[in-house]
Amino acid sequence: MPILHDLQATFDQIPPEAVVFVAEALNLTRAEVHGVVSFYHDFRDKPAGRHVLKLCRAEACQSMNSEDLAHQVLDRLGLEWGGTTPDGRLTVEATYCLGLCACAPSAMLDGEPIARLTPQSLDDIVRDAGR
Amino acid sequence: MTTRIFVPRDAAARAVGADRVAAALESEAKRLGLSIQLVRTGSRGLFWLEPMIEVETPGGRIAFGPVTAKDVPGLFTGGLPLSAAHPLCVGRPEDIPFLKRQTRITFARCGIVDPLSLADYRAHGGYRGLERAKSLGAAGTVEEVVKSGLRGRGGAGFPTGIKWKTVADTTADQKYIVCNADEGDSGTYADRMIMEGDPFLLIEGMTIAGFAVGATKGYVYIRSEYPDAIRVMARAIMLAEAEGLLGAEVKFDIEIRVGAGAYVCGEETSLLESLEGKRGQVRAKPPLPAHKGLFGKPTVINNLISLATVPAILADGAKHYADLGMGRSRGTMPIQLAGNVKHGGLFEAAFGLTLGEIVDDIGGGTASGRPVRAVQVGGPLGAYFPRALFDTPFDYEAFTARDGLVGHGGVVVFDDTVDMAKQARFALEFCAIESCGKCTPCRIGSVRGTETMDKIIRGERTAANLALITDLCQTLKFGSLCALGGFTPYPVMSAINHFPEDFNRPRLSAAAE
Ligand SMILES: Cc1cc2nc3c(=O)[nH]c(=O)nc-3n(C[C@H](O)[C@H](O)[C@H](O)COP(=O)(O)O)c2cc1C
Ligand code: SF4
Ligand code: FES
Ligand code: FES
Numbered sequence: 035m036p037i038l039h040d041l042q043a044t045f046d047q048i049p050p051e052a053v054v055f056v057a058e059a060l061n062l063t064r065a066e067v068h069g070v071v072s073f074y075h076d077f078r079d080k081p082a083g084r085h086v087l088k089l090c091r092a093e094a095c096q097s098m099n100s101e102d103l104a105h106q107v108l109d110r111l112g113l114e115w116g117g118t119t120p121d122g123r124l125t126v127e128a129t130y131c132l133g134l135c136a137c138a139p140s141a142m143l144d145g146e147p148i149a150r151l152t153p154q155s156l157d158d159i160v161r162d163a164g165r
Numbered sequence: 166m167t168t169r170i171f172v173p174r175d176a177a178a179r180a181v182g183a184d185r186v187a188a189a190l191e192s193e194a195k196r197l198g199l200s201i202q203l204v205r206t207g208s209r210g211l212f213w214l215e216p217m218i219e220v221e222t223p224g225g226r227i228a229f230g231p232v233t234a235k236d237v238p239g240l241f242t243g244g245l246p247l248s249a250a251h252p253l254c255v256g257r258p259e260d261i262p263f264l265k266r267q268t269r270i271t272f273a274r275c276g277i278v279d280p281l282s283l284a285d286y287r288a289h290g291g292y293r294g295l296e297r298a299k300s301l302g303a304a305g306t307v308e309e310v311v312k313s314g315l316r317g318r319g320g321a322g323f324p325t326g327i328k329w330k331t332v333a334d335t336t337a338d339q340k341y342i343v344c345n346a347d348e349g350d351s352g353t354y355a356d357r358m359i360m361e362g363d364p365f366l367l368i369e370g371m372t373i374a375g376f377a378v379g380a381t382k383g384y385v386y387i388r389s390e391y392p393d394a395i396r397v398m399a400r401a402i403m404l405a406e407a408e409g410l411l412g413a414e415v416k417f418d419i420e421i422r423v424g425a426g427a428y429v430c431g432e433e434t435s436l437l438e439s440l441e442g443k444r445g446q447v448r449a450k451p452p453l454p455a456h457k458g459l460f461g462k463p464t465v466i467n468n469l470i471s472l473a474t475v476p477a478i479l480a481d482g483a484k485h486y487a488d489l490g491m492g493r494s495r496g497t498m499p500i501q502l503a504g505n506v507k508h509g510g511l512f513e514a515a516f517g518l519t520l521g522e523i524v525d526d527i528g529g530g531t532a533s534g535r536p537v538r539a540v541q542v543g544g545p546l547g548a549y550f551p552r553a554l555f556d557t558p559f560d561y562e563a564f565t566a567r568d569g570l571v572g573h574g575g576v577v578v579f580d581d582t583v584d585m586a587k588q589a590r591f592a593l594e595f596c597a598i599e600s601c602g603k604c605t606p607c608r609i610g611s612v613r614g615t616e617t618m619d620k621i622i623r624g625e626r627t628a629a630n631l632a633l634i635t636d637l638c639q640t641l642k643f644g645s646l647c648a649l650g651g652f653t654p655y656p657v658m659s660a661i662n663h664f665p666e667d668f669n670r671p672r673l674s675a676a677a678e
Contacts, residue, residue, distance in 0.1 A: 035423070036423075070444055127590070130351065130428060131353075133357040134177045135351060140180065
């Protein structure tokens with residue numbers, strides 16, 4: 035796992051070639067390594083956009099209308115969950131709780147926590163990240 | 166004279182602008198030629214007041230909140246210390262009713278000390294627990310934890326002392342202490358607050374556990390959604406190593422491992438698989454982790470709060486802790502108020518408060534100002550409670566008796582705009598997304614359940630489809646290896662049973678068709 039985290043941090047994904055290397059280095063089959071990569075939601079098989087916005091979809095955020103907010107963003111960008119804008123600037127992913135639940139609704143932009151989102155603040159974030 | 170100003174660096178405080186406030190304080194003080202020293206702390210857990218800053222005065226600390234960067238120049242108008250006459254002043258933090266009513270044992274230091282100062286940690290009673298453990302000896306330490314009545318705070322409520330005793334009584338060339346900091350439950354953030362606000366507490370707790378059961382190696386498994394906690398924890402471990410509090414001299418060291426976004430990896434056996442670098446698939450029990458855990462060796466796996474409560478139990482004695490609480494739920498629980506609640510935050514209190522007291526009195530009702538309609542307790546696998554059950558006391562057995570769970574202490578409040586059919590659907594969808602794939606009901610049944618719930622929401626053959634869901638919940642309950650499948654019926658059936666009106670409503674979308 036630490037190896038996979040390092041790979042993802044470097045390449046922003048787990049490239050198929052890397053799976054071969056890791057398998058050889060750890061004396062595992064390629065299928066075994068692929069099995070681990072595919073099990074975890076964090077590991078991507080294609081690179082993300084320059085910025086990654088994770089929107090929380092769990093219950094505490096739902097109670098503060100996070101789903102309406104999320105759809106406002108996705109619809110405007112014309113994306114599905116996990117999608118990247120055509121210009122490669124922004125990926126929007128779902129996440130299930132960031133531990134910011136007392137300040138819901140919450141998000142994380144490139145690893146930085148953001149909470150008490152409003153339609154306006156989320157718009158600003160998306161606009162800035164899309165630049 | 167330099168005045169100390171305390172600003173939280175807790176992730177939730179940062180998420181609402183604490184860093185900007187800290188920067189504004191520094192630049193404004195500089196501009197005015199005032200001498201301040203910023204201390205970045207954890208959070209006190211009064212999240213509706215975050216960013217909440219505190220200034221040191223001759224009469225103790227005074228708090229202000231919620232502060233924005235724009236408020237900072239105004240705060241300085243009276244010079245230093247900041248004026249208590251300012252409208253954002255909330256007085257002495259200890260006098261704020263939300264804090265005053267608490268019994269802070271595990272969270273005694275959180276939000277007060279500099280999380281990365283060992284001197285602060287010691288000055289506030291740190292390492293007294295380990296000292297007492299050493300004087301009691303290993304067996305005496307286990308006995309003390311047994312006597313305290315502490316039960317696992319990760320959800321299952323298993324007595325921590327008994328778990329330790331099992332590992333202590335097993336002979337092996339290597340044993341492990343694993344801290345479960347996967348904290349995946351929506352509505353919970355207690356583990357995160359300790360890691361960011363009082364990380365040496367966890368280090369001390371794990372060191373005591375290692376000493377008590379004869380383990381020399383510890384792992385903290387932290388979820389990847391907590392980058393701040395990972396950073397602070399890593400730094401704290403380095404500092405402890407530098408002072409010889411971890412490492413060869415004390416025969417105990419700690420490593421951090423980071424999860425990768427799988428909820429099921431909070432389940433103890435799945436977590437161990439993940440620590441071993443595998444897919445996080447749940448293992449069948451027996452063998453218990455206490456006998457054959459990490460790499461097949463005897464392992465204590467505990468929730469972070471369980472481990473972080475041990476130092477105080479040892480420092481002040483088992484009796485002091487066991488005297489608090491009700492029934493078989495001894496001591497305190499960090500209750501985490503979240504969601505649509507006016508006073509969201511961490512409330513550590515002895516077991517026994519009723520759900521109504523927690524939500525209405527302490528939480529102050531909803532943030533939206535609308536009536537409270539439903540409360541989900543214990544995370545995504547916990548039941549939804551209607552107002553009619555607000556007399557339920559916060560106690561493991563009382564919640565079980567009402568087909569719910571205390572879990573990790575998360576309390577998520579919903580107002581009257583909530584659609585309980587959608588919440589039931591989400592519970593099934595979440596099970597489908599997070600299933601480890603080992604059991605058919607959990608893997609496939611949850612997908613079918615989500616589709617069936619969609620039909621109910623559209624108003625198709627409601628009665629027949631509700632019967633299908635009820636059947637499916639029976640299968641999940643009895644045909645699942647772990648609580649992800651086994652407890653998903655709690656939120657689903659509680660929504661159906663307590664809020665039936667939401668499941669046979671003529672739907673707007675149906676009417677439009
Ligand atoms: C699906 C699932 C998720 C869980 N997630 C967590 C978690 O995030 N943190 C935790 O401490 N326990 C979690 N648990 C409970 C653990 O399996 C286990 O009971 C706990 O780590 C034991 O520690 P304790 O006795 O100190 O509570 C989870 C259980 C299940 C079934
Ligand atoms: S109930 Fe679900 S998560 Fe648990 S072991 Fe079975 S398939 Fe895995
Ligand atoms: S539920 Fe969204 S941050 Fe916890
Ligand atoms: S964690 Fe995604 S399928 Fe198990």
